[in-house]
Amino acid sequence: MNHQHRGNGRRPRAQRGVTLVEALVAFLVMAIGMLAAVGTQLTLRLNSDVAKQRSEAVRLAQNDLDVMRSFTTLPATEGVNSYADIVQTQAPVPLGFSSNTQHRLTRNVASTEDLPFRTVSAEITWEDRQGVAHPVRLDTIVAGIDPALSGYLGLVANGKPAAVVSRSNHRLPAWVRDLGNGRSVLKPAGSDTTAWIFDNRSGLIVSRCVVPANSTTQSLTLGDLSGCLDPTLTPLAGRLVAGYVRFSLASPPDPATPASPAIEVHPVLDLSGGLSQTSECFDDAAAAAGQRTLVQYYCAVFSPSAEVGWSGYLSLDPSTHWRGDNALYLLCRYTADVDASGSIGNEEHPLDYANVTKNLLNQNFLVVARGESCPLGTAQHDPRPL
Numbered sequence: 001m002n003h004q005h006r007g008n009g010r011r012p013r014a015q016r017g018v019t020l021v022e023a024l025v026a027f028l029v030m031a032i033g034m035l036a037a038v039g040t041q042l043t044l045r046l047n048s049d050v051a052k053q054r055s056e057a058v059r060l061a062q063n064d065l066d067v068m069r070s071f072t073t074l075p076a077t078e079g080v081n082s083y084a085d086i087v088q089t090q091a092p093v094p095l096g097f098s099s100n101t102q103h104r105l106t107r108n109v110a111s112t113e114d115l116p117f118r119t120v121s122a123e124i125t126w127e128d129r130q131g132v133a134h135p136v137r138l139d140t141i142v143a144g145i146d147p148a149l150s151g152y153l154g155l156v157a158n159g160k161p162a163a164v165v166s167r168s169n170h171r172l173p174a175w176v177r178d179l180g181n182g183r184s185v186l187k188p189a190g191s192d193t194t195a196w197i198f199d200n201r202s203g204l205i206v207s208r209c210v211v212p213a214n215s216t217t218q219s220l221t222l223g224d225l226s227g228c229l230d231p232t233l234t235p236l237a238g239r240l241v242a243g244y245v246r247f248s249l250a251s252p253p254d255p256a257t258p259a260s261p262a263i264e265v266h267p268v269l270d271l272s273g274g275l276s277q278t279s280e281c282f283d284d285a286a287a288a289a290g291q292r293t294l295v296q297y298y299c300a301v302f303s304p305s306a307e308v309g310w311s312g313y314l315s316l317d318p319s320t321h322w323r324g325d326n327a328l329y330l331l332c333r334y335t336a337d338v339d340a341s342g343s344i345g346n347e348e349h350p351l352d353y354a355n356v357t358k359n360l361l362n363q364n365f366l367v368v369a370r371g372e373s374c375p376l377g378t379a380q381h382d383p384r385p386l
Contacts, residue, residue, distance in 0.1 A: 171203030205238030
């Protein structure tokens with residue numbers, strides 16, 4: 001007897017392609033994930049490049065500003081980094097390749113004549129891998145102060161004033177030329193073979209040189225001055241007295257804008273410090289007479305040491321011009337109580353100098369016609385007769 005077992009009456013169905021579909025879906029999901037990972041890697045690499053390029057741009061901008069701040073002189077000097085060389089670039093300057101791009105510099109400089117500083121901005125631009133431009137800009141202010149002043153902060157105080165050659169220097173005149181070795185030179189106008197060497201720190205005339213007759217302050221070389229730059233020589237202790245003589249022969253005289261032709265006059269110093277002090281004076285009167293409206297003069301007073309001041313009286317020769325019955329002119333001096341101290345100090349051009357211990361500039365005179373009076377000054381000038 002045969003027994004047949006019956007199930008639920010359903011016949012098994014064949015399952016086809018299920019494994020292949022799942023594999024395709026898995027591959028699709030994995031591909032999307034890989035694409036996202038690749039995109040992330042590309043973004044990270046691009047951002048890394050831009051960060052590196054930005055760091056390099058900041059370094060280049062900072063370096064340019066440091067160069068602008070590292071000037072060694074104020075006036076423009078050939079071959080020397082000077083404050084006057086801080087100027088605006090007219091076009092971007094290529095700085096070479098860094099990583100996979102090229103940085104370019106554009107410098108903008110804004111200066112104000114009334115203020116002693118310049119505002120400098122250094123902008124660095126570059127393009128990343130995708131050609132997108134990026135900028136970095138740094139700004140600074142560069143003060144127009146003589147770099148030598150910073151060096152004096154490290155000096156041990158000795159109670160003596162220091163002076164350097166600069167636009168605001170009150171001890172050395174603008175006409176001297178810095179020799180670059182702590183010394184400056186001046187060949188006075190009207191001098192044949194005499195030149196004075198100044199110490200930039202103290203402002204003293206420390207040496208007197210004999211130089212070629214046809215030389216000028218600007219043309220003198222270290223070779224011309226070698227005989228008086230020897231550090232083993234005993235330094236002199238000279239102080240400068242300098243100024244201008246102007247002429248106003250109109251009636252009444254005009255001290256503010258004197259414009260009469262110059263006549264030949266010469267400075268004379270009458271010292272009261274004894275034989276231990278000597279002086280010498282020079283002027284450009286011969287060249288100025290009849291050609292210009294002013295005469296420039298220079299005097300040097302030599303004392304036994306830097307600690308010894310000089311006293312005396314400064315006048316002009318020939319005295320026959322303004323002394324005696326036959327005098328043709330009256331000699332006046334510009335004098336003013338500039339510091340409002342109630343008295344006329346050495347720097348304010350007194351009738352008599354007393355214990356002068358530093359250089360005196362702008363000791364100016366005015367020549368007027370005989371019969372006129374020395375003009376009364378304003379708050380700035382008060383000419384008085386000798």
